[in-house]
Amino acid sequence: MATSFLDIRQLECFIAVAEELHMGRAASRLHMTQPPLTRRINRLEHDLGVCLFVRHSGGMQLTEPGAVLLDRAYRIVRLSDHAVERTRLADRGHVGELAIGYFGTTIFDAVPRLLRGFLDTHPEVALRLELAPKNVQAEAIADGRMHIGFSRFYRDEPGLTVRRVCTEPVFVALPDSHPLLRRSEVRVGDLRDEEIVLFPSAPRPSFADEISQICNDAGFVVRVACEAEDAVTALSYVAASGLCAIVPRSATCIALPGVSFAPLGDARWQDLSCLHRAGEVAPVARSFLNYLDNWTEANDRARTAMPK
Numbered sequence: 001m002a003t004s005f006l007d008i009r010q011l012e013c014f015i016a017v018a019e020e021l022h023m024g025r026a027a028s029r030l031h032m033t034q035p036p037l038t039r040r041i042n043r044l045e046h047d048l049g050v051c052l053f054v055r056h057s058g059g060m061q062l063t064e065p066g067a068v069l070l071d072r073a074y075r076i077v078r079l080s081d082h083a084v085e086r087t088r089l090a091d092r093g094h095v096g097e098l099a100i101g102y103f104g105t106t107i108f109d110a111v112p113r114l115l116r117g118f119l120d121t122h123p124e125v126a127l128r129l130e131l132a133p134k135n136v137q138a139e140a141i142a143d144g145r146m147h148i149g150f151s152r153f154y155r156d157e158p159g160l161t162v163r164r165v166c167t168e169p170v171f172v173a174l175p176d177s178h179p180l181l182r183r184s185e186v187r188v189g190d191l192r193d194e195e196i197v198l199f200p201s202a203p204r205p206s207f208a209d210e211i212s213q214i215c216n217d218a219g220f221v222v223r224v225a226c227e228a229e230d231a232v233t234a235l236s237y238v239a240a241s242g243l244c245a246i247v248p249r250s251a252t253c254i255a256l257p258g259v260s261f262a263p264l265g266d267a268r269w270q271d272l273s274c275l276h277r278a279g280e281v282a283p284v285a286r287s288f289l290n291y292l293d294n295w296t297e298a299n300d301r302a303r304t305a306m307p308k
Contacts, residue, residue: 006044006076008076008077008080010040010043010044011073011076011077012030012077013026013030013037013040013041013044014041014044014052014069014070014073015070015073015074015077016029016030017037017041017053017060018052018053018062018066018070018073021059021060021061021062022059022060023037023038023041023060041053048065048069050063050065050066051063051065051066052065052066052069053066093122093125093282093283093284093285093286093287093288093290094122094124094125094287095124095125095284096125096126096282096283096284097125097126097127097128097284098118098125098126098127098128098147098148098284098285098288099128099130099140099145099146099147099148100115100127100128100129100130100146100147100148100149100150101129101130101131101132101136101137101140101141101146101148101149101150102129102130102131102132102149102150102151103131103132103133103134103137103149103150103151103200104151104152104200104207104230104231105207105230105231105247105248105250105251105254106150106151106152106250106272107131107150107250108231108250108251108253108254109168109249109250109253110165110166110168110250110272111150111165111272114165114292114295115127117291117295118288118291118292118295121291122287122291125284125287130146132146132149133202133203134149134151134153134154134155134203134275135203137149137151137275138154138155138157138160138275141160141275141276141277142157142159142160142277144282147276147281147282147284147285147288148274148275148276148285148288148289149274149275149276150165150272150273150274150275151272151273151275152206152207152210152248152270152271152272152273153205153206153207153209153210153273154273154275155205157275159277159278159279160275160276160277160278161275161276161277161278162273162274162275163273163274163275163276163289163292164271164272164273164296165271165272165273165274165292165295165296166271166272166296166299166300167269167270167271167272167300167303168248168249168250168269168270168271168272169248169249169263169264169267169269169270170214170246170247170248170249170263170264170267170268170269170270171246171247171248171249171251171252171261171262171263171264172186172191172244172245172246172247172261172262172264173234173235173238173244173245173246173247173251173252173259173260173261174238174244174259174260174261174262175238175239175242175244175258175259175260176258176259176260178244178260180262181260181262183262185265186262186263186264186265187218187264187265187266188214188215188217188218188264188266188267189218189219189220189266191215191222191244191246192218192219192220193223194223194243194244195223195224195225195243195244196211196215196222196223196224196225196243196244196245196246197224197225197226197227197228197234197237197238197243197244197245198211198212198222198224198226198227198228198234198245199227199228199229199230199231199233199234199245200227200228200229200230200231201227201228201229202229207248207270208227210270211246214246214267214268218266225237225241225243226243228245231245231247231250231251231254232254234247235247235251235254235256235259236256238256238258238259239256239257239258239259246264246267247261248270248272250272274292276289
């Protein structure tokens with residue numbers, strides 16, 4: 001026996017006739033004339049090899065095979081409508097999986113707030129987070145395994161775009177008992193004689209290079225006590241060894257016993273950036289980048305409005 005294929009329009013016609021049990025009323029409901037509807041139903045019965053309706057002078061009656069088909073037809077039409085809706089939502093970037101890579105202190109403040117805001121407005125988007133160095137992010141984004149990366153000091157890469165997310169002030173992390181904490185203001189030059197933990201140790205260029213430059217601009221060469229892999233390790237050195245570390249504001253969200261933070265009033269603020277493919281991107285990534293534009297603009301306005 002040949003396989004029968006049902007299209008959605010056939011099922012919609014069948015449902016209308018099964019609910020109205022009258023060919024004329026069903027045709028009117030479907031905004032069509034009765035003869036083509038009759039031909040559709042006859043063709044459906046022929047293709048299936050079963051009688052779906054009993055015809056009589058007062059109208060029609062659904063047969064038992066017809067009742068079985070009606071139950072399945074409702075499900076198929078609902079699934080079809082759902083598939084169409086989901087496909088259109090996916091094209092607008094409202095459903096799908098957003099693959100995010102992050103590195104460094106970005107994950108301690110701005111990035112979670114940004115992602116939470118996006119997901120609140122796009123509740124059917126699933127999030128996949130991955131800790132990945134900048135070079136790994138670049139490779140994954142280039143070949144489509146990742147949509148967006150977050151870090152600082154990205155290199156220029158062909159086919160990829162770096163976009164500023166926000167700008168953060170810089171702080172110094174000190175042991176709780178450090179005398180600099182008693183000052184009303186701490187400046188970069190006050191750290192001239194301090195042993196400093198630099199981070200991250202790789203990849204370069206990085207925030208570590210920026211701290212060295214900030215100290216050079218203040219007229220001294222940073223006294224590097226050691227280099228740490230990340231901010232958590234750097235702050236652990238501060239807590240355990242009495243060293244100090246210069247950190248972006250994001251790192252002040254890391255709470256370790258015995259560590260206090262003071263703003264460095266004269267240190268230039270640091271950009272947090274994201275990386276994505278240049279040109280056309282996946283719909284869910286496009287939707288996120290549109291949200292990011294508005295988010296960044298709002299943060300810039302808030303920074304401008306801050307008292308000096």
